[in-house]
Amino acid sequence: MVPATKFVTAIIPISKTNGATAAGQIIDTKGWDYLQIGIVASTADVVSNTINVLKLEEGDTTSSLATFAGAKQDTDFTIATNAYTATTSDNAWAYGIDLRGRKRYLKVSVSPQTTMVIGAVGILSRGEKAPATAAEAGVLNAVYV
Numbered sequence: 001m002v003p004a005t006k007f008v009t010a011i012i013p014i015s016k017t018n019g020a021t022a023a024g025q026i027i028d029t030k031g032w033d034y035l036q037i038g039i040v041a042s043t044a045d046v047v048s049n050t051i052n053v054l055k056l057e058e059g060d061t062t063s064s065l066a067t068f069a070g071a072k073q074d075t076d077f078t079i080a081t082n083a084y085t086a087t088t089s090d091n092a093w094a095y096g097i098d099l100r101g102r103k104r105y106l107k108v109s110v111s112p113q114t115t116m117v118i119g120a121v122g123i124l125s126r127g128e129k130a131p132a133t134a135a136e137a138g139v140l141n142a143v144y145v
Contacts, residue, residue: 004127007138010037010108013119021053022118024108026062029099033126037095037108042117044091051118053111054093058103065107091116 011024029035037056044050056068095108110118124138131137 004125004130005137006032006124006127006131008122008124010120010122011039011110011118013117015115015117016110016112017115018113019052019111021109021111024110024120026065027106027122027124028104029102029106029124030104031128032124033099035095035097035099035106035122035124037097037120037122039093039095039108039110039118039120041091041110041112041119043089044116045114049114050091050112051093051110051116052113053109055109056095056097057107057109059105060103062105065105068106 008027009025010027011022014022016022027035039054041051057065058068059065097106108120110120112118131142134140134142
């Protein structure tokens, strides 16, 4: 059985400096019930230099997105940043989002405290139908074994 999943680029890998924002791609979640987003960043120069903004936004249209209620730093759904920074290995953070009852479009944004390379990928799952082609799965080639 081929799983009903689709890969999406959440943030095209990019180097950002202190305070600059790696604004992600808008993810269309229509036809999917769950989204996992994995955010990765290069090593920090010191433990205290990590990301200072990591947030999700959602909207009914691609032109009007608002911060996801309860999915932003320092609210009831907190992704720790400074507490989990590595200077010798990559840094990774994750969101798991039940899309049922959420708005159609999502976007993740990250701002580092120091220059870091940041990227993110999303995996849409629990789709209404399984992708029939690599393009429908959001990839250049799909190999299922």
